[in-house]
Amino acid sequence: MRPFLPAMLCTVMLATPAWAQPSPAMIAPDADSAMAAAIDPKGSGAVVLIARGDTVLYRKARGMAEVELGVPLSPDQLFRIASITKSFTGALLVQMGARGEVSLDAPAVRYLPDVPLDPRITLRQLLSHTAGVSETDTVAQPPFGNGEVPIAEQVRRIAARPLAFEPGTAQRYSNAGYILLAAVIEKVTGQSWDEAMRTRLLVPLGLANTAYDRPDDIVPGRTSGYSSDKGVLRNAAPFNVSIPKTAGSLRSTAADLLRWMRALSQGRVVGTAGFAEMSKPALASVGVQERYGLGLYRWQIRGQDAIGHTGQINGFTSALFYLPAEDATVVVLANSDSFDAQTLARRMAAIVIGKPYPLQRASAVPAGSLAPLAGSYGSDPATSRTIAVQDGGLVISRPNRSGTPAMLGSDGAIRFMPDELSYFLPVRDAHGAVIRLDYFARGEGPALPLNRQP
Known part of the structure; x- marks a missing residue:
């Protein structure tokens, strides 16, 4: 992943005109540019795959699979896919x-009678992150080493936590809730969660390169994982990948994830009605960018629905998108947990749609243009920001957090990184004074207004 550029840099728009149904030859230049802007060829890297229907339009790797040995990535490389695993879990449930083996609206305690769970928590709520299952242990977690972490111990600890909120009243991402679903799968099927997934999903669909990434396995073709610390590439911190289980323990390839999304979206896994159920947002009150169903998100990209999941685990990030209106699939797999796979996937999706997001190129901006931006914006602690000018550049901070360098673009927008889609757009009064910032999450509206504070 490329390091942050200095905050005094500005951006210049770089994009080809929009088109309808781009061909592979039309997609390649913009896709190549997006990869080049995001990935250092001598550092950790990523694999990108774009397909329309079953036809692959673009498939490329950039960066290193083994930085220390100088081994470049290939498009067939194996990656830990982290939370994309949840799409498999959702489909299995x-x-x-x-098949009548479970009822999604039944209490989880029906299938886990020996676990002291709140009886209001249903399987559907666990799948949709609306059960209120907390991610925070009340006591210190013991060291697990690199061996298999017993699911019974995890379930016991999760059940002992107080609820984060009343079941069904809110939505908060919960890996712990998905670990409880692993226990349900094992109880009902009589198989380990990974064996149930293998026999019911992976083998029938021919996903030969998708499997539980057991902690001690030697896996030919699996890339090493990295992390970036203030722009310095490092080996990722050790992590026992057996801990997340159905929440994030699978490995796969870009080609297998294309096959998976094709099977899922075409009704060959849970039927078309089942796929619609998985991708239907559980709570209407959740913002348009973070709507979640049963193991799948539903986003908006350039005015179109995008269905899929993202993932992040030590050493790896991932993104899998399906665009129903285009019948297109985008896969991004990266071997750095600091890499923004979702942003690159959104860029690739916009290219397929025919409305690519402009890429950015750095150039100098007069320091005097930054001072009028300094100030505090927004009154809600959850969304407020403070902008300061430091060392000739912008720094944006949130309450009780350290600041992050930002840059002012030639389009007038403020971004944290040159290739980032989210931005703040200063709004000025008739005299040119900045009166608020409009925040566009991931480059899409509607804007979140942050009024300037006295």
Whole structure:
């Protein structure tokens, strides 16, 4: 991943004109540019795959699989896919529901009678992150080493936590909730969670390169994982990948994830009605950018629906998008947990749609243009920001947090990184004074207004 550029840099728009149904030859230049802007060829890297229907339009790797040995990535490399695993978990539970093995609206305690869970928590709520299951242990977690972490111990600890909120009243991402679902799968099927997933999903669909990434396994073709610390590439911190289980313990390839999304979206896993159920947002009150169903998100990209999941785990990030209106799939797999796979995937999706996001190029901006931006914006501590000018550049901070360098673009927008989609757009009064910032999450509206504070 490329390091942050100095905050005094500005941006210049670089993009080809919009088109309808771009061909592979039309997609390649913009896709190549997006990869080049995001990935240092001598550092950790990423694999990108774009397909329309079953036809691959673009497939490329950039960066290193083994930085220390100088081994470049290949498009067939194996990656830990982290939370994309949840799409498999959601499909397996929906499939089990259709077969009458479970009821998604039944209390989880029906299937885990020996676990002291709140009886209001349903399987559907666990799948949709609306159960209120807390991510925070009340006591210190013991060291697990690199061996298999017993699911019974994890379930016991999760059940002992107080609820984060009343079941069904809110939505908060919970890996712990998905670990409880692993226990349900094992109880109902009589198989380990990974064996149930293998026999019911992976083998029938021919996903030969997708599997539980067991902690001690030697896996030919699996890339090493990295992390970036203030722009310095390092080996990722050790992590026992057996801990997340159905929340994030699978490995896969870009080609297998294309096959998976094709099977899922075409109704060959849970039927078309099941896929619609998985991708239907559980709570209407959740913002348009973070709507979650049963193991799948539903986003908006350039005015179109995008269905899929992202993932982040020590050493790896990932993104899997399906665009129903285009019948297109985008896969991004990266071997750095500091890499923004979702932003690159959104860029690739916009290219397929025919409305690519402009890329940015750095150039100098007069320091005098930064001072009028300094100030505090927004009154809600959850969204407020403070802008300061330091060392000739912008620094943006949130309450009780350290500041982050930012840059002012030639389009007048403020971004944290040159290739980032989210931005703040200063709004000025008739005299040119900045009166508020409009925040566009991931480059899409509607804007969140942050009024300037006295």
